[in-house]
Amino acid sequence: MARRTELAALESALAAAADGRAGAVLLAGDAGVGKSRLLTELTSRARDDGVKVLTGRCLDVERAGLPYLPFVEALGRLPESGASRLDDAMEQLRLFEAVHTELADLSADSCVLLALEDLHWADAATRDLLLFLVSRLNRQRLLVVATYRLDDLHRRHPLRPLLTELARLSTVDRIELRPFDRADAMAFVSALSDSALPDETLRGIVDRSQGNAFFCEELIAAYGSSVPAGLSDLLLARVERLGRNAQQVVRAASGAGGEVEHSALQAVTQLDDLDEALREAVQHNVLVAADHGYAFRHALLREAVYEDLLPGERVRLHAHYARVVTSPASLAYHALQSHDLPTAFKASVQAAEEAVELRAPAEALHHVEQALQLFGAVRDPGVTEYSLQRLASRMASAAGETERAIAYARSSIALADDPESGAEARHQLVVTLIPLETASAEIAAAVSEAWDLVKDRPPSVTRAKILALRAREWAWYGGAVLDVEGLERLAQQARAAAIEVGAEDVAIDALATMAIYAEWRDRVEEAHELGRAAADRAATIGAYNVELRALNNLTVNLAQRGLYREAVAVADEIVERAAEVGLTWSELAVEARVTSNGVLFSLGARTAADAITDHSAAPHWAALRIEAANLFPLAAAGRFAEVDEAAARILANAPDARTVVRVRLALAEVALWRGNLRQTADESIRVIDWLTDLPLPWVALAWRVGATALCALADTAEHAWRRRDEKAARDAVTEGERLHDRVLSHGRYALEGQWREEMRNPETICMEARMYAELTRLHGENDIEMWRTAVAKSAAFKYWQISARWRLAEALHNDGRRDEAIAELRTAHADAVHMGALPLRDAIEAWAKRARIAVGDVEPDSDDLFTPRERAVLELVASGLTNRQIGERLYISEKTASVHLSRVMAKLGAGSRTEAVSLAYDRGLLA
Structure with a gap:
């Protein structure tokens, strides 16, 4: 529940009232933000606790100005007097005293909650009575909660003086209910729609609702692009209260598409008294003053007003704006809406170029896509469709929209009309495909075609770029076929060729590649120096993609050497730099976020809950990748239902292979803790199948999933032996041995090729120890020394160390070494509690109880059947x-x-x- 803090404050006030400390809470917020829902939750809980709940609601005074209406509803009647008999102040005082006395009497036996809704519509008599009651709160067991709308309180609203008076009283608190933040809004919309809407739709609803709960509900119900009729009526009612000129200004502002400057409004409306009209619109909370002009208080209010305009009005309004706006982006928008397509096209191209300069890739992508849609409608575009497609691919990649980047890159290849442009288009396709790790054949073909196009041509930037790309051949061929010395020479040639033609960014990119080969050939310090030099120089000249690539290589270099804290520092540097240069959601920036979070979780420096990263602001593909990386910490925290829901949604969106693997790892872990051992093994085998098809060996991951699968199969065999099902037990052992051989072949492949650093990676060593220890358990031996080695090799991988330590305790206990087992088990339990690894903690506690060992606050079973x-x-x-x-x-x-x-x-x-x-x-x- 997103309102935990506010509900807790209300419950605290109610508890104080129950102790004889009466008080009042003013619950404020915009229409639809959730005041009534929160008050309903409070009253429901109060009734369950035996509190007397009295409720009343004010009505719009323009429609039904009934005196004391909320108190009549709450009390059922007005004691001793009624509104019709209030001919003088004395009679009113008697009524007020009578209401005060009745509430005091009601609260004598039990606590009373008086809930008054929509105070912004309260009549004068109701306001006076409320002030009288609240100013006399003392030792009664009474809490008054009153709600009102902030957006209805214009400057001269009659409720304002009452709020000022109440604010001076020590017994009165005020809670302002704000819209949901993005993460809470996403969770709210997802829950409300039963996760049945596509991600894009959910994000659109969250964006349009701006976190307003009622707006979210209405937009979900409508599930369309326009504002629902009921919501539109609610929003337009506020506009209809304005004078004629103020309404004209509001209608004109709705066509601006966002914030509108005073001068633009003046030019479009041509009102002599524009200031007065604006003042009225602002005072009634329809418009608000912004940094450079005026904007609607809520985007949906702008939509409702805009949709209420006639089609001809809209076209004329946009044509007026097109004549006065100055920015290309605004001109593109208004020209398109007023059907001036040539102007819209040229302005879209200019807006895209401007966004590129401002390092705003998402905005640049929007504008270039709009230009592509208009391309066929313009006689003399002035740019080629090829150049627009390539720009769209670059911007999509920078914005984290990998799928679109690939599509545009493929399209640009077909549009290339000379060798240079054909090679450039294929280069763009390759750099977007490399992170997917499953497009080796397409990448190899594209690189080969690109080189064939330029290899016999004079020196050029394009030729140097393709040469530098060929030096990265490991990314699509990998394995034992690589000639590392030859590739290193190729990178040096690419660097020289780039320097010759003045392409410094390409020269730096080649330097970053040379750093990788230096590492592979055991020149570790040289590799680090080359990588850092490449990153620093790329930053100096503004080659930001090259800078991030060099930093990413440094991160990998440090992690391979077991320098995890240093690797996290560089990963965080990537995230920070990416945000500074407009590449926040690019491939390398997203992976850096995932790496930093994952390493800190592995080290035990971050609990399972803290390792779950917010992805609500990320674009579609980036969000999927981050959410997939969140799933293992969610599984480790025991939040299995969240893993199930997110995994189904991610897999349905057909993301890249690495994202799928992260989902599989989490599903395997969840299945293990649920006791679904067959599913654990199957999910692990799916990952091993994928790894087998990769051009590069990923030994640490292969052995990690191998250990997980062996764990499940060892448990399967153990349970079968207990049931005396010899066939099932032997089948599990046979399957485990075959799987172990498959995983080992992956490691042999690494040793035969140029990937020996994979075998020296501390993570690989840790997973190797786990795998061999699980193999002994599969064979019914549960070797103590193997598990002791697994514990020692897992020092930098706290979650796996806890698991290994538990198994070590089990092996020691089975060997009769109870004291040693107790020491290991208690350490494992304390670490699991610290990490928030709840399923692992629960498993340790369950085993400890059966073994009659006290851990933490858990006492062993005392009724032991045996001596x-x-x-x-x-x-x-x-x-x-x-x-x-x-x-x-x-x-x-x-x-x-x-x-x-x-x-x-x-x-x-x-x-x-x-x-x-x-x-x-x-x-x-x-x-």
Whole structure:
């Protein structure tokens, strides 16, 4: 619930009233913001707690100016007197005292909540009575809550003096209910629509409603582009109260499309008394003064007024604006709306160019797309469609709209009419496809075609760019086929070619590539220096995409070396720089956000809940990527329903492969904690299938999903053995062994190729240790030393270390080393609590209870069926030891061990040692 803070304040005031400290709360907010909904929630909770709730509502005084109406509704009648008998002040005073006395009497036995709605419509008598009552609040068990609309309070509104008087009283508090912020609005709209609307529609509703709850509901109900009729009537009612000139100004302002300057309004309306008309519109909260002119108090009010104009009025209005506006963006808008297509086209191109200069890619994309729509309607455009398509691709990529960037890049290839432009178009396509990681064939073909177009041509910027692109061949070929020395020489040639033609940005890009190859050839310090030099120089000349790429390579370099804090610092630098230069939602900026958050979560520096990043302001594809990265922390926090809902929505939108993989990882984790072991294994295998098709080995990820799958299969085998289902157990073991071999082949592939740094990556080492430890569990051994190694290798991966430590405790406990097991388990539990990893915490606590170990505030089960010695024998039997081995381990004779086992079997009603172990597991008597 987005109103937790406000509801808590109201409940606190009600609790104080119940303790004999009477008070009043004025609940203010615009129409539709949620005052009534919040008050309804309060009154419902109050009734459940035994509070007497009295409610009354004021009506619009222009329609029904009934004196004391809300008090009549609340009390059922007015005691001792009525409005018709109030012929003098004395009679009114008697009435006021009578109401005061009745409320005091009602609150003598229990707390009373008097809820008065729509105080902005209160008549004078009601206002006077309210002031009388509130000014006499003292020790009564009474809370008065009154709502009113802020947007109805013009400067001379009669409620204003009363609010001033009430504000002076110490017993009165004021809560201003503001619209939802974007994140809360998205959650509200999504819940209200049962997540049935497309993301684009949800975002549109949130944008248009500006966080107003009622507007959200109406727009969802309408599910269209226009303002719903009922909402339009509500909004226009305020405009209709204005005088004729003020209404004319408001209608003219609606055509501006946003904020409108005073001079533009003067030119369009040509009113002699414009100031007076504006003053009236502002005083009635229809318009508000803005930085450079005037704007509507709410965007939907502007829409309603605009839609109320006749078609001819709109065209004439826009034609007037087109003659007076000065910015290309405004001219493009008004020229298009007034059907002047040639002017609209040229202004759109100019607006796009201006937005590029201002580093506003989303705005540039909007304008260039508008120009493309008008291209066929203009005889002499002055620019080529090819150049517009390429610009659209660049701006879409910069704005985080990858899908559109790819589409425009592909279109521009077909429009290229010479070798240089053909090569440039293919270069743009390749740089948009590389992050998807699944378009290797298309990328390789495009690079080859681009090089064929320019390889025999004289030196040029385009030729240098394609040469530099060819030096990045690992991105689409990868594996053992790469000649790293040859590619490094190619990058050096590209740098020299770029310097020759004066293309410094291309030369710096080649330098960033050279830094990568230096790292691969174990020249680590040189790699870092080259990467930092490339980033710094790119920043100096304004080659921002190159700068972000160089910084991204630095981040990867540092992470591969286990310098995670330093990697986070560079990732944060990318995010900050991207925002500064208008690339906030570009591919590299989004990945930097994800990297920073993910590393901090892995280190344990950020809890599961804190690792969930807000993505409400991001464009479609960027939002999907960030939301997908949020899913694993959500799973770790135990918020499974949120993972289910978001995963279904993300997968339905067919995003890029890396986003799908992040969803699969989260679904596998959720399935594991839910006990859906088959689903865990299947989701992991899907990821391994994807990794097999990649041109580059991703060993850390392969071994991570391998460990997860082996964990699920080990649990499957263990449960099958307990059920004495030998076939199911052996099938799980066989499947796990085959999967393990598949994952290992991925690592061998890395060793054979030029990716040995993947094998030295601390994450790879951590996941390798986890995988081998899970393999011992699959085989029923649960090797202590393997788990101890997994704990040690997971130092920088706190979540996995907690899991490994729990398994180590289990292995120690099964081996009879109870004291060591307790120490490890308590450490794991404390870390899980600190991280907010609730499913992991719950699993540890459940196992601890079965093992009769106290962790945190959780006490072990006290009604143990077995004596300590019997339990020790049973646990060793479960680990596969014979009676002789048990005797040796516990320093008792074989015969004594047999006696203890016989007692255990008798207590369980088991006919064999195997059945005893199975029954103990089934009844939760063994961990």
